[in-house]
Structure formats: structure tokens, C-alpha cells
Amino acid sequence: MIDARQLTKRYGDKTAVDGLDFVVKPGTVTGFLGPNGAGKSTTMRMIVGLDAPTSGSVTVNGRPYARHQAPLQEVGALLEAKSIHPGRSAANHLRALALTHGIPRRRVDEVIELAGLGSVARKRAGAFSLGMGQRLGIAAALLGDPQTVMLDEPVNGLDPEGVLWIRNLLKTLADEGRTVFVSSHLMSEMALVADHLIIVGRGRLLADTTVGDLIREAGGDTVTVVTQDPARLRDVLAGPGVDVTGRIGSEELQVTGATAREIGLKAAEHGIALFELTSRSVSLEEAFMDLTRDAVEYHGSTTAVETLGRPA
Ligand SMILES: Nc1ncnc2c1ncn2[C@@H]1O[C@H](COP(=O)(O)OP(=O)(O)OP(=O)(O)O)[C@@H](O)[C@H]1O
Ligand SMILES: [Mg+2]
Numbered sequence: 001m002i003d004a005r006q007l008t009k010r011y012g013d014k015t016a017v018d019g020l021d022f023v024v025k026p027g028t029v030t031g032f033l034g035p036n037g038a039g040k041s042t043t044m045r046m047i048v049g050l051d052a053p054t055s056g057s058v059t060v061n062g063r064p065y066a067r068h069q070a071p072l073q074e075v076g077a078l079l080e081a082k083s084i085h086p087g088r089s090a091a092n093h094l095r096a097l098a099l100t101h102g103i104p105r106r107r108v109d110e111v112i113e114l115a116g117l118g119s120v121a122r123k124r125a126g127a128f129s130l131g132m133g134q135r136l137g138i139a140a141a142l143l144g145d146p147q148t149v150m151l152d153e154p155v156n157g158l159d160p161e162g163v164l165w166i167r168n169l170l171k172t173l174a175d176e177g178r179t180v181f182v183s184s185h186l187m188s189e190m191a192l193v194a195d196h197l198i199i200v201g202r203g204r205l206l207a208d209t210t211v212g213d214l215i216r217e218a219g220g221d222t223v224t225v226v227t228q229d230p231a232r233l234r235d236v237l238a239g240p241g242v243d244v245t246g247r248i249g250s251e252e253l254q255v256t257g258a259t260a261r262e263i264g265l266k267a268a269e270h271g272i273a274l275f276e277l278t279s280r281s282v283s284l285e286e287a288f289m290d291l292t293r294d295a296v297e298y299h300g301s302t303t304a305v306e307t308l309g310r311p312a
Contacts, residue, residue: 001026001179002047002148006056009042009203016042018203019056024181024196026147029174031194031211032183033288035296039203040183041079044152047181048077060148072101076141078134078151086126090117090136093125097143107143115139116165130157138166148179155186167193187285199288201295211284218287223255223263226276236270237263251275 002024009017017039024030032040045051047058049065057064060075068074084093094108112121115135120128125136134157141149154166170193174180184190190197191211199207199214207214227233230253234244237258246253255263260279267274 001062002058002060002150002181003062004043004047004056004058007043007046007053007058008055009039009046009051010054015203017046017053017200020200020203020205022198022205022208024148024179024198026179027174027177028195029170029180029182029193030196030198031190032181032198032200033185033187033190034183034200034206035292036298037202038200038292038295040200041152043200044077044079044150044181044183047150048075048079050079070101070144072097072103072144072146074144074146075148075150076144076146077149078137078141078154080137080152084125084133084136086124088125089122090125090128090132090139091121093136094139094143097140101144103144107145111139111142114142114169116162131159131162134158135162138169146178148181149173150181152183153185154182155184155189163189187283187288191284199291201292202297204295206291206295214287214291215282215284218282218290219256221256221259221279221281223258223260224276224278224280225253225255225263225267225274226251227253227267228273228275232270233263233267233272236266236272 004020004022007017007020008015020043034040042051046053047060047065065071065075091108091112094111095105098105098108112118115138117132117135117139120132125133128136134154138151138154141151155163158166167189170180170182194211196210197207197214198205225233228251230246230251233253237244237255242255242257244253244255260277264274264277
């Protein structure tokens with residue numbers, strides 16, 4: 001369990017993390033989302049004591065990280081995958097970590113196997129590709145068989161097999177009753193793996209919710225209906241929680257708060273002809289973009305590309 005209370009970090013006049021209150025519970029995968037520069041990595045660094053809060057506090061399993069007798073057995077973290085001595089082999093890197101933490105040598109072999117590093121374990125870590133480095137970082141995070149696992153963008157750089165591996169790994173760790181806290185920008189992946197979400201923007205908490213609730217609040221399913229008589233269909237669909245929109249003069253309506261089946265039955269009951277009835281779910285990506293629109297600090301631009309013009 002991770003418990004942040006009014007957690008705040010300032011760098012000069014920049015407030016990277018601004019009064020965050022949240023709890024990450026065991027037994028589920030909690031996604032940590034937010035635009036670039038939102039304060040996710042800074043929060044994660046404070047969780048494991050690599051950065052000191054300016055104010056507020058954060059505990060892991062009831063204590064500040066530094067007060068744990070055996071921190072690696074308490075929290076396994078992947079923050080900077082490349083923070084490895086480049087000349088050391090993967091196996092030696094893990095062995096050194098294990099030795100300094102009283103972890104048996106067979107556990108090193110176990111995590112090498114688990115992370116799919118068997119064939120490269122004796123190679124210099126400095127020569128690892130991005131994905132191999134990520135795998136080694138994850139192996140190190142799991143070395144102490146910790147109750148809490150925290151990974152900063154673990155999917156970054158992994159091949160499709162690696163992405164699937166992480167997905168199953170995170171779910172298994174949560175099913176074993178562990179606390180799993182993971183940041184990512186890949187919304188499709190988060191939608192598959194996370195149950196709970198903590199979303200930040202400009203250092204502030206924007207949402208502490210479930211994937212299902214976030215999507216529901218963003219409009220849930222939208223049903224597009226094309227009908228001969230939009231005005232009458234609007235009337236018969238009207239009710240609490242049902243929202244119908246559509247351009248004046250158009251036969252097409254967008255309905256939220258009613259399923260395609262309910263709309264079809266209502267239309268049949270009133271003898272209203274339908275030409276089309278299509279249901280579409282709001283994706284986590286759309287819900288996220290909606291929620292964080294005002295919190296995005298670094299916007300890309302397509303006009304800059306257009307003004308570059310074609311090469312001569
Ligand atoms: N050591 C530091 N010194 C000064 N500013 C910092 C430092 N670390 C982070 N920041 C600033 O704090 C803010 C939050 O950064 P952070 O890396 O936590 O964001 P993030 O949510 O992890 O972003 P990303 O999705 O890009 O990884 C940014 O504006 C960043 O420039
Ligand atoms: Mg980051």
C-alpha cells in the first residue's frame with residue numbers, strides 16, 4: 001500500500017507535485033497517468049526516497065521508504081531503466097543488488113528467467129537495447145519479491161511479446177495480493193491492465209477513479225441513430241439521464257444514456273423507421289484527453305509540419 005498525503009515537490013519556482021492525496025491499494029493494478037511533465041516520475045521518486053518532498057509525506061506499507069529494514073523486499077521499483085553500470089553484465093548487476101540486500105543467489109536466476117534475459121545475462125548491460133534494459137530493470141524490481149511493485153513506463157521500448165509479458169506479469173502480481181503502481185502513456189494498454197487510475201496534470205490530482213467510471217463519466221457508450229423522424233424519436237427517448245444531440249435538419253442523432261437495444265425497441269413501439277443504429281464506446285484515450293485537456297503543458301503542432309512544405 002502506498003499512501004500520499006499532501007505530497008508536494010517544488011524545484012525553484014516550478015511546482016512539480018502539488019498537494020497530492022492518494023492511496024494505492026493492494027490486490028489491483030493502479031495506473032498512474034498524466035501528460036508529459038505532470039509529475040509522475042517525481043512522485044515515484046519521492047515514494048522511494050530518491051527525492052525529498054518539499055512538504056507533505058508518502059509512506060509505503062505504513063512507513064517512509066527509508067525507514068524499512070529491507071526496502072528492496074518491501075518495494076520494487078523501476079524508475080530509470082538505464083541506471084546500470086554499463087560494463088557490468090546483467091547477471092552481475094543483479095547479483096550485486098542481491099548480495100547487498102541479503103537476497104539468495106537462486107532468486108537472481110529466477111528473475112533472469114522471469115524477465116526472459118537467460119540468453120543475454122552474461123552480456124555487458126551497456127550494450128543492451130532499450131527493451132532489454134527495461135527487462136533488466138523489471139528483473140531488479142522483482143528481485144526482493146516485494147509486496148509493492150512500482151514501475152515508471154515499463155512498456156516503453158518493449159516488443160509486442162514484451163508488452164504482453166508485462167500485461168500478464170502485472171495482473172499476476174496484483175492477483176497475488178501485491179500493490180502494483182504503474183505509469184504509462186499507452187492508454188490502450190492501461191485500459192487492458194489497470195483497474196484503478198490515478199490521473200495527474202500539472203502536479204495536481206485530476207482523478208482517482210476506476211477505468212469503468214472514468215469512461216462512463218466521459219459519456220460511456222454513444223449510439224448513433226439515423227431515423228426518418230428525428231424530432232419524434234427525440235421526444236420518445238427523452239428521460240432522466242438520456243441526452244440526445246443532432247444537427248437541425250439532419251436525420252442523424254447521437255444518444256447517450258440509452259443502449260442501442262433500448263432505442264431500437266422504443267422506435268419500434270412508436271412506429272419510427274430507423275436507417276442506422278450504431279453503438280460506440282468512449283475509449284480510455286478519449287476520456288483521458290477530455291480530462292487532461294487543460295493540463296497539457298507541451299502541445300505538439302501539425303501546422304509547423306505543414307509550413308515546412310515539400311522538399312524541393
Ligand atoms: N530534478 C529536477 N529539477 C528541476 N525540475 C525538475 C526535476 N525533475 C523534474 N522536474 C520538473 O518537474 C515537472 C514534472 O516532471 P516529471 O518528470 O515528474 O513528469 P512526468 O509526469 O514523469 O512526465 P513524463 O510523462 O514526460 O515522464 C517537470 O516540469 C519537470 O521539468
Ligand atoms: Mg516521467
